[in-house]
Structures are given as C-alpha cells and as structure tokens.
Amino acid sequence: MKHGVAFRKFSRTSSHRNLMLRNLVTSLFEHEQIRTTLPKAKDTARLAEKIITLGKKNNETSYRQAQAFILKPPVLPKLFTTFAERYANRPGGYTRIHRLDNRFGDNAPIALLELVDNPHDFKLEMTARAVGRELLNEKLRWDSPRGVVNSGVQNADIVIAKELNLGGLDSGELRPTTRRNLQKVMKYRGREALTEIGAKASAYIETILAKPVAEAKMQLRADSKEKEKARKRGNPNFVGSFPVLPARAGVALPGETRPAMRLVQGALGRPARWKGRRALA
Numbered sequence: 001m002k003h004g005v006a007f008r009k010f011s012r013t014s015s016h017r018n019l020m021l022r023n024l025v026t027s028l029f030e031h032e033q034i035r036t037t038l039p040k041a042k043d044t045a046r047l048a049e050k051i052i053t054l055g056k057k058n059n060e061t062s063y064r065q066a067q068a069f070i071l072k073p074p075v076l077p078k079l080f081t082t083f084a085e086r087y088a089n090r091p092g093g094y095t096r097i098h099r100l101d102n103r104f105g106d107n108a109p110i111a112l113l114e115l116v117d118n119p120h121d122f123k124l125e126m127t128a129r130a131v132g133r134e135l136l137n138e139k140l141r142w143d144s145p146r147g148v149v150n151s152g153v154q155n156a157d158i159v160i161a162k163e164l165n166l167g168g169l170d171s172g173e174l175r176p177t178t179r180r181n182l183q184k185v186m187k188y189r190g191r192e193a194l195t196e197i198g199a200k201a202s203a204y205i206e207t208i209l210a211k212p213v214a215e216a217k218m219q220l221r222a223d224s225k226e227k228e229k230a231r232k233r234g235n236p237n238f239v240g241s242f243p244v245l246p247a248r249a250g251v252a253l254p255g256e257t258r259p260a261m262r263l264v265q266g267a268l269g270r271p272a273r274w275k276g277r278r279a280l281a
Contacts, residue, residue: 008039021047026071028095029079032118038099038109045095045113052087052094055079086117090188098122117189124193127185128200130178135159136205138173153205157198 010017024044028034029051036044051069054062058080066079087094098112114122132153139153163179164186166172172179186193 008043010040022069022071025051025069026075028113028115029070029075029083030072033112033114033120033122035100035110035112037103038097038111041097041111041113045097048095048115049092051079052083053092055084056087058084083115087188090116096123121185123181124185124197125200127178127181128197129204131160131174131182131197132156132201132204133208134174134178135201136208148209153202156201156205157194160198160201161194 010020012020020040021043024034024036024040025048028044028048034041034044047069051066054066063076063080067073067076070076070079083094094116096114096116098114100110100112102108103110112122114120116123135153135156136148139148159173160182163172163174164183166179168176168180174182182197186197
C-alpha cells in the first residue's frame, strides 16, 4: 500500500533530496529564473512559496527559519526586502512554471521556473508580443501594408489601458484569451508596468514591420549581385577564375626569389650554411 508516500523521491536519499531542493530554491531566489526538469520544478515551486511567505511575515522567527533553509546568506536580504515588497498584496502564487521541451539524451521534460513579476518575466514578454501582433493585425484591417509600415501602430499603452477595463465577453481590439492573459499579468503590477508592456508591444510591432523591409533589401542586393555577374559574363575580356597550374619540380612560383635548381634539390626551407660560416670568418 502507498501509505505516507506524499512527495517525489527523485531516486535519492532524504538528505540528498532536501539539499538538492534547497539548492534549487536558493538559485531561484538568486536568479529569479531557473531551468530544470518538470518534477523538480514542481517540488521547488512548492518550497519557494513557503519561504516567500516567511519573508512576508518579516519577524525574528521567520528570519531564523529562512536562514536555516537558504544556502547563500546574501540572498536573505533580497527575500525580506525585494520579494516581501513585491508580493505584499499578492495572496500566494509567487511562482510560475513554463513547460519548454524534452532534454536531449534521456527525453526528460524541461521546464522554466520563475518568480512572477520578476524583471525578466517570461509571461509578460510573451503577452506583450501577442498584444503587439494583434494590434498590428487590427491596424492592417483598415490600412494598407505600406501605410502601416510608414505610420506604424501608435499609442499601444492607451489601447492596453482600455483593454484592462473590458470584460471577457466585451469586444475590443484584442482576442479574449490575450485580454485575459494581459489582465492576469497586470493585476498586481503598478502603472509603470503599463508603460513597460506598451513599450515591449511597440518594439515587437517595429520588429515585425522591419522584417519584410529587410528581406526586400536583401533581395534587391542579391538581384544586383546577379545582374553584375551576368554583365561580367557578357564581357569577353572578363575572367571569372584563373586556372590553377600544377607546381612541377624546377618551376619557380610567382614571387619566388630562390633559384629553381635549389627547389629541385629539395632545399625549400634550408638556408645555405656556407654563407653563414663565411660571414662569421
């Protein structure tokens, strides 16, 4: 019977398993994003949530408990200042797991474990890209591609602010799924995050618009090179590549200053020793 089997064992002893999870939690607090296998990410997220709750309590008992768990002492001030202030109004759910791909070799599922609202928030970046792509599609419905390339998409942050106040069934410029993800990302963030996600969406729109322009320039450059090659081929005096002649014994190569006879005798890199003796005499 499976009585008392609560958590994953990871094929390790209890001491090894606990030290491994402490190390993962410490790395998560230090870098705010780590990449590991999916089962390890789930257990690490469970422990990280409890340690962040200790940081929000901010008393002597919680400090001693966190100090006994975290392996790197420089991470402790970050827990009781940065994380406690960031998640002061959030009642849990401080971590997020993104399923990535399978590891080459053993095919183990790999996941990205991150703290929500961190400076390099993966979900914020992907949501900003989705917002930018949908705003660009909405602009292309009413304007030509050339006009959109010349004018761009303006006031993305204003559109995002309007979408935050809409409900799930309301019609807007974003799809309901994108609007829901946007509202989740912005729920516990301040007004500065609105400007940040607007700037990221605008940057992604410029990237999408710049790609066909760059491809057109590359195509024009390739066409001009082909035309130049065709023009040179039409010139009877143009030589594309010179024939490579085999080097025979006794034939001096271009730039060779030594006599051909010495090359035949095999003295390629050997100086004349008698000249050195004569110079010393």
